Amino acid sequence: MLELLGIALAPGVAIMLYIYLKDKHEREPLHLLITSFLYGAFSTLVTLVISWPLNTFLILKEGDIVDEFFTAFFKVALVEEFSKFFFVRFILYPNRNFNEPFDGIVYAVMVSMGFATLENIMYIFEYGFQTGILRMFTAVPAHATFGVMMGFYLGKSKFTHSRTLYFGFLALIAPTIFHGSYDYFWFIAEVKDVWAGIWVFAIISLVLGLILSRNAIRLHQQASPFNTATVDENNRI
Template identity: 50%
Template sequence: MQLLLMATAPVFIIILYVYLKDKYEKEPKHLLLFSFLLGSIVSIIITSILYFGFDMILPLNNSYSIFEQFIKAFFVVGLTEEFSKYIIVRYYAQTKADFNEPYDGIMYSVMVSMGFAATENIMYVLEGGYQIALIRAFSAVPAHATFGIIMGYFMGKAKFSKSRVKLNLAGLFFAILFHGAYDFFLFIHFVPGIWIGAVISLLLGIVLSRKAIKTHQENSKFKVPK
């Protein structure tokens, strides 16, 4: 039970943070919950299927090949995981009438991402124990949050733009880019000191995420002028 709590606590702390930042018109809780559940179950299933397909078509067996780890980070992991989240935001959340301001893109994308992160984190923590729980609370879980916020920033803009397709795909692209970069520096752990690249990637993602949240807050149509 303690391991389960440690695995899920950072997920719900991040959800609460993003929810409280939605200052002017909060989303219905049932839609947020369902988005979370879709992320925790459906996204995981889609990702598992895509992983299996990649492994059949493009097996990557050399863990000391920088090129293979690049392909694994950006295409096998980054692309499959972010695509599995993207299609839920795109074809479930973005179609809802309650998705009625750009910040909602961030809110729903984070719910899907944190659903995915919760399931993934539980599996890792139950296997690896308290040390893994502590490490991932300050690395993988907030990383998933930044990927979601960055994706959601563009998808929030997309719904209210004539360039909906371009902006939606931009959200997917940048989520994959940041996810791939973060994982790539961790996957090539055999290069001394290269892990610092993952830290820089995460910190940059956090900075951009805070800026994205602030931008959509300020542009909310529900904001009452002072």
């Protein structure tokens, strides 16, 4: 049991440590990062509350490639990303410690890892060690990329001082699109008469998300008002 718990916790902890170390210029209080992680875990309950009426009144056929599209993008991706978005945008966003664009990425990833870790524990204890290894390199990193995208646009929303609603909208829609795409290709991989290797496109979407996340991290690091190199350059100008 401890082995399974360790496998379930490891990827989320590793990703959170990675993001924490990438916050080079003005790191967030540890207690707030832990709180953000707990918000993410609690967001799974929000997901369940929203999903219950959807699953009750919006009946979609499993194994139908059109219905699976709506399941992936609306019943899963949009609901889960909104649940995480709620805590980041309405609780963490106004916090005085959210004082540079990169903080959007930090808090959104912490919330995403809270969600992904609790989800990971449930999956691994139900399906076992092999599922844990698979999710360590797929589902959990995917949730991290969704968090980076959300946080990137929330950082722009708060500190660009223009098009706030536009960037706030992208903070929800961008991760929803990538999340839905990732899930959709996994969902239809087992559908009869669909190419069995279509799951490869889920991996492609994950790789693309990782590339975009790396660029987003770099851009917000450079944009930090606490970045002395940027401040010195601006002073020279």
